[in-house]
Amino acid sequence: MPESVLAEPLAQGTFDGAAVTAEGPPLAFTSQAARGANAGQLWDLAAGAALGAPIPGFPTDRAEWAFGLPAGSPTVAWTYRDRVHVHDLSTGEEPVLDGRPDLLGLAVHHGRAAVVAVFGPANDAEAVVWDALTGERLAEFTLWLGHRTAFERWTLHATPATGSLIGLPGDSAVSLLDVERGEEVAVLPAADAVLAPSPGGLVLVQATPSDLRVRGLDGDLLATLETPAPCDRPAASLVGERLLAAAALRDEPGTVLAWDAAAMSPSHRIEFPAPPNDLALAPDGTLVAATDDGLYTARLCT
Template sequence: MPESVLADPLARGSFDGVAATAERPSLAFASRVGQGVNIGQAWDLAAGAPLGPPIPDFPADRADWAFGLPAGSPIVAWTHRDRLHVHDLGTGRELTLDAQPDLVGLTVHHGRGAVVAVFGPANDAEVAVWDALTGDRLAGFHLWLGHRSAIGRRLLHATPAAGPITGLTGDSAVTLLDLERGEEIATAPSRAPSASLPPATALTPSPDGLVLLYPAPEGLGVHGLDGDRLATLSTPAPCDHVAAALVDGHLLVAAALQDAPDTLLAWNAASPAPSHRVRLPAPANDLSLAPDGTLLAATDTALYTACLRT
């Protein structure tokens, strides 16, 4: 039986998105519905306290913002009113670019922390990369997105561990992009075409290098970037809101059950059976895992944390 773990509120309020750093220090960023307008807030998970002041007019759509450690300093990037904002939480410096992309992510481009953006339409989508500190344009190329635009997709990144590699989700596949080479390098199926499962996908470092996680009819799959299945984690029902992190040399994975989004399961990916079960007072809107083993869940009542260290 999975070990039951209590979830504690880090902050009260209605939260719609959360993201954690892929490497230490363990920091997080969450978007929260304020008084008629969303705000964004960074958190120091070791201290259990806010990191810097809140950011007003922050987007609600998770595809419109990104958070991570692309080059040693925590950076959050977001779109607002035809502008792309890039804020360094370590220095307080903010960069504003004249752009309104459909998707935003973070990356490392030849050792420089950078922000990546995708613009539609589907038949001639553009990928652009800018230096996160100077705003210099570092790369740009076009991409074929089939018969759909970038809207409704997500950029997957795990900076700095992922280097220049980012994933672009689709209906039934994840397109892997090398942003330094400016090209698509692989396409991995994110679910069986006939399966009525959500494209809940994560890109994360692991003991086997970078891996993709996504649901399949037989369980939650862990795949290498070459598409090879490395592990299958058993699930009692289809999963949604997948999160993962490399914690003390182990790949930890968490997911919400699609039909019971207030129930979270967690795995040490070395074993197919879930190791932990977390019950939330409200359904999860988003999940993230920090490199210290802290699971974060954004809900309509609070931002919750639970310790999954093994």
Template sequence: MPDTVLAEPLAEGSFDSVAVTAEGAPLAFTSQTARGANAGQLWDLAAGAALGAPIPDFPADRADWAFGVPAGSPTVAWTHRDRVHVQDLSTGHEPVFDGQPDLVGLAVHHGRAAVVTVFGPASDAEVVAWDALTGERLAEFTLWLGHRTAIDRWILHATPATGPLIGLPGDSAVSLLDVERGEEIAALPADYAVLTPSPDGLVLVQPTPSGLHVRGLDGDRLATLDTPAPCDRVAASQVDGRLLVTAAVRDDPGTLLAWDAATPAPSHRLKVPSPVNDLALAPDGTLLAATDEALYTTPLCP
């Protein structure tokens, strides 16, 4: 039986979504409902404290903002009133350019930090990569994503490990795009997944009715993780040379499971007092769960 762990609140309030750095210093960024409007906030997970002033009028929808370290400095990009804002969180530098994309992500374009935007409709989507420092257009191309709109889609990335690669979930597959080459390089069967570095390189972790599958970018299944019930809200990270995975149990709100992907059985069962809106797993093994009551955190050491 997995060990049961109670997560502790890092901050009280209603949190819509959370993202973390994929490597390096364990930093997180959250979207939180505050006084009737949303605010974005950077967090130092080692210190357990907020960093800097919150960003007002920050979007709640995870598709409308992205956080990572594309080229040496933590960066957040978001949309607001037909504009795309990009802030270097180390310097405060914030270019703004026109546009209201359906999706926002981060990538590395020939060594430069890049913001990737996707404009619908999905059947004829336009993908544009912008220089995160200047707003210069670096690349643009079109892509067919299926018959649905951009609703419920999101850009998969884990900068800087993912480099110029991003993932775009479609009707029944995740399209892997190289924004430097301006083309799709692979399509893997999945309608929901997370993209993360691992000891086997970049992998996709996807929930299925019978478990969680870890797949390489060539489509090969590298691991199958056992679940007692269907899971969603998946997060994964490479921690000390191991791939750690967490997921929320769909029909048991507030219950999370954690795995060392080298072992099929879950190592930990975690409890939070309310249903989870979003999950993230930092490179130091810190799990974060965004809920309507608080931002919860706990260290994972399977």
């Protein structure tokens, strides 16, 4: 039987999205819907507290913002009124760029922190890469994504582990782009998925109707994790020397299972007061759940 883990409230309100740093101090960024004043907020998960002032007018649509640690400093990028804001949360520097892309992601471009903007339509898409600190345009290239990519989803990355790679999830596949090479380098199955570092390198953790699967970027199936029912909202992280994964049960609103990817069966069960709108798993084993009833955390002690 999975061990039951208590969910702890971190903040009240309606939270739509959550993202975490893939390494270093456990930091999270969230998008919160509020009447007339949507906001973005940085969190220190170890302290269980907000860091700095909230960002007003922040989009709640996860396709319109990205958070990560592309080159040593936590960075958040978001769209607002046909502009892309790229905010270094350590220094306060914030280049503002023209454009309203369909998708935003973060990457590393030849050692430089970069923001990646993808403009539709899918059958004639364009990717533009900017320096996240200066706003300098580093690269641009066209993409043919066919019908694989749904622009209402969001880019996949886990900077800095993902380096110059970002993933564009679609209805039946994930397109992997190398922004330094300016091209698609792989097409992997599944739509509901996350990229994460693992002891053996980068992997794709994907929720399917029957299980949770871990694939290498060459497409090889590395692990199949048992689920009692269909899952969605996958999250994954390298915690110590182990890959941990989590996903929400579709038929049991508010129930999330977690796995050590080295074992087939779920190791933990977490009950949240409401179904998660988004899940994120930090490298210290803290699971973050954005729900309509608040922001919650759960410590996966394995």
